[in-house]
Amino acid sequence: MQHIDYDIQAIISQPHIAEPLERFSNILLQWAKIHNLTAIKDSKELYHQIADSLLPISFLKPFHTCIDIGSGAGFPALILACYYTDSKFYLLEPRKKRVSFLENAIISMGLSHVKVIADYSYNVKNIQGDLISSRAVCRSDILVRDSRHLLESGGHYLLYKGTNTANEKDLLDDMQTQVFTNTNRAYIYASFV
Numbered sequence: 743m744q745h746i747d748y749d750i751q752a753i754i755s756q757p758h759i760a761e762p763l764e765r766f767s768n769i770l771l772q773w774a775k776i777h778n779l780t781a782i783k784d785s786k787e788l789y790h791q792i793a794d795s796l797l798p799i800s801f802l803k804p805f806h807t808c809i810d811i812g813s814g815a816g817f818p819a820l821i822l823a824c825y826y827t828d829s830k831f832y833l834l835e836p837r838k839k840r841v842s843f844l845e846n847a848i849i850s851m852g853l854s855h856v857k858v859i860a861d862y863s864y865n866v867k868n869i870q871g872d873l874i875s876s877r878a879v880c881r882s883d884i885l886v887r888d889s890r891h892l893l894e895s896g897g898h899y900l901l902y903k904g905t906n907t908a909n910e911k912d913l914l915d916d917m918q919t920q921v922f923t924n925t926n927r928a929y930i931y932a933s934f935v
Contacts, residue, residue, distance in 0.1 A: 743908065746924040748800040750793040753825065762824045762851035763792060769850050770815060773843050780815040795821035795877075798900055798929050801922055805829055807871035809892050811863045812879035814840055816847055818902060819875060823856045831856040832871065834863050863889040870894045877902035882930060883913035893934075901930040 754760060767788055773779050782788050795818035806829055810819030813833035823831045833856065835841050841860045848856050859866060863885075872894045876885055882901050893899070899917075903910060908928035911919040919932040 743921045743923050743928070744801075746797050746800055746922050746929075748797055750796050753796060753799065754792065758827070759824045762853065763821070765850045765852075766816065766820060766824075766847055767792075769843075769847050773846075777839055777843070779840065779843055782815070791817050792821050794818070794902070794924075794927055796825060797924055797927070798822075798922070798931070799825055801920075801929075801931060802873070802900065803898065805871070805873040805898070807832070807869075807894075808873040808875055809834065809863075809869065809871040809889070811874060811876040811885060811889055813844055813858070814877075816844060818877055818900075820844070820847055820851065820853070820856070822875070823853050824851070827855060829855065829873075830871075832869055833858045834861060834866060836860060836862050863892060866892065872897035873900060874898075875900040875902070878904075881913065882907075882910040882932075886914060886917070886932075897933065899930070899932045901932070903928045903930055 809832045811834050813819050813835040819831055819833050833844055841858055844858045870892055874893055905928050908921050911921055911930050914932050917932040918935050922929040
């Protein structure tokens with residue numbers, strides 16, 4: 743395991759990232775008051791979630807298409823999309839309320855390179871990416887099994903896990919894995935051998 747120590751504040755404060763993140767923050771906090779979208783209720787917790795989403799930029803290899811599975815309230819995909827503006831993002835989310843939120847957030851943030859697909863990964867057949875990201879959706883081996891057909895040859899998985907589930911890398915025995923950690927998060931970065 744490698745510990746990540748990276749100055750996220752320097753990244754977040756860049757105007758081309760700060761502006762869409764501010765719009766995201768406003769719409770998320772507004773929706774959170776009305777809908778059961780996320781447990782985030784204040785800007786301090788929101789900042790922590792944004793930083794958590796961005797920390798992998800310290801080790802991610804370049805990618806052209808990211809498929810995010812179980813996008814929920816937009817973490818990490820919408821946050822990564824603010825940084826990786828030259829990459830295409832597909833957000834897979836089956837729940838209608840969250841799909842509506844994501845579509846509104848994408849418009850508000852001006853992210854023309856991001857598209858929402860209202861479905862489960864195992865039902866999607868017409869796209870592929872060289873990065874598949876996911877945060878707290880299910881066990882790593884199940885996620886890989888249900889989405890492997892979406893990963894291009896030579897591509898990577900980026901799995902956001904709690905530090906107590908970092909050992910899930912052992913379930914990916916046919917993959918090459920690296921684990922990066924920071925505070926309460928383990929990031930599993932995996933590819934097929």
